[in-house]
Amino acid sequence: MSGALPPLRRGRRSGGSDSRELILATARRLFAEHGFEGTSLRQVAREAEMDPAMVHHFFKGKDQLFAQSIELPADPDEVLSGVESLDPAQRSEAIVRAVLRLWESPAQHGLVAFARGTIGSKAKTALLRDMMARTILSRITAGLPGSPAEVKMRGNLVATQVVGLMLMRYVVRLEPLASASHDEVVRLVAPNVQRYLTGELTPAD
């Protein structure tokens, strides 16, 4: 019976502090599992074993926490580096490989959180749309021949295939697709992406 436990002291801890990173990591995980609305600040704080007010101290509020949680750890420039410079006829494999690599990097939690949070609400979907159109699709379709309208449509089509692939493999986790190797996925999917990029699209024209 040592009597009074040390009176849970407030004030700064001794030594360095991981708290900020810990909160971020926990938030990423929870946002990835339950989406934006399905995750509460207090839940994040609880699982990170901190006071809820810490979340407000480091981040201004839930919105900012979410924003920082899903901030793409690798920017499109880097992930798609090299794609633009490739001959369009060989671009599809590079795209599929880049995207597979990205989704199996430490960024995965953030990306799933991004997908969940962003598909889950109309307002956030608009963000996704602009982000995709401006930063990703334009890069993927850079230098393609054809009218701007045609090039845009090709970009859209690539998006349907690549986003669908990511969703089924990493979010829904359909088997056997989720367990297939990179090489296998490339072999299966890249040809279809290639048709969207440079193939004949209009057999009826």
Place this chain on the structure above:
Amino acid sequence: MSGALPPLRRGRRSGGSDSRELILATARRLFAEHGFEGTSLRQVAREAEMDPAMVHHFFKGKDQLFAQSIELPADPDEVLSGVESLDPAQRSEAIVRAVLRLWESPAQHGLVAFARGTIGSKAKTALLRDMMARTILSRITAGLPGSPAEVKMRGNLVATQVVGLMLMRYVVRLEPLASASHDEVVRLVAPNVQRYLTGELTPAD
């Protein structure tokens, strides 16, 4: 100044009652816009101009309301009717058309709600996975030649393309894809679906 307004009487209204349907329609709309967690019972009640307790009266709670809201109005049997009986070599066009038709039917709100609610949370994703594997993919790949493993993979691949297409066209609304006609979408996408169904998948084997 007629003085006291009629003392907001409780008890049953005279005449028939749309209330149940009104709640359902409102719930579908809101779930479609904000997902499951992002929609509250009281919000539904407010927009339907009813007392929140009505929602509990007609549906037992939020979960049941959601379940009834997203209940696929057309069952897969009907939507994909005829697909199974088609020659696999011509199945892709039928699939794409059936899916486009479905998503532009009155079921659209429910489907978007389904997508949002279901992608937004880990628990609900499992439901989606089983539902897809059992009721949809099996129908689409019925009668395909090849090993069961290969057929399953073909089904998965079709899913990546079709789900990606639906997501980009109806949820994210990427342009110009979102505004393209059915014929155009079929022309653009069906060949890729066809490759997944019956095409050469393994140029390296």
Place this chain on the structure above:
DNA sequence: TCTTTTATTCATCATCTGATGAATAAATCG
């Protein structure tokens, strides 16, 4: 050293959440 910044905790807010039980009135059924 003294001062300022930063990390941590606590107490508390108003608000919204999903839910329940009772009161009332119309419809329906016998």
Place this chain on the structure above:
DNA sequence: CGATTTATTCATCAGATGATGAATAAAAGA
């Protein structure tokens, strides 16, 4: 008609939510 079922409203519950401001303590900077 009378009894029962159904539709509607109201009052209220306990709990969670996001947020704020103050108290405290260590670190960093002067």
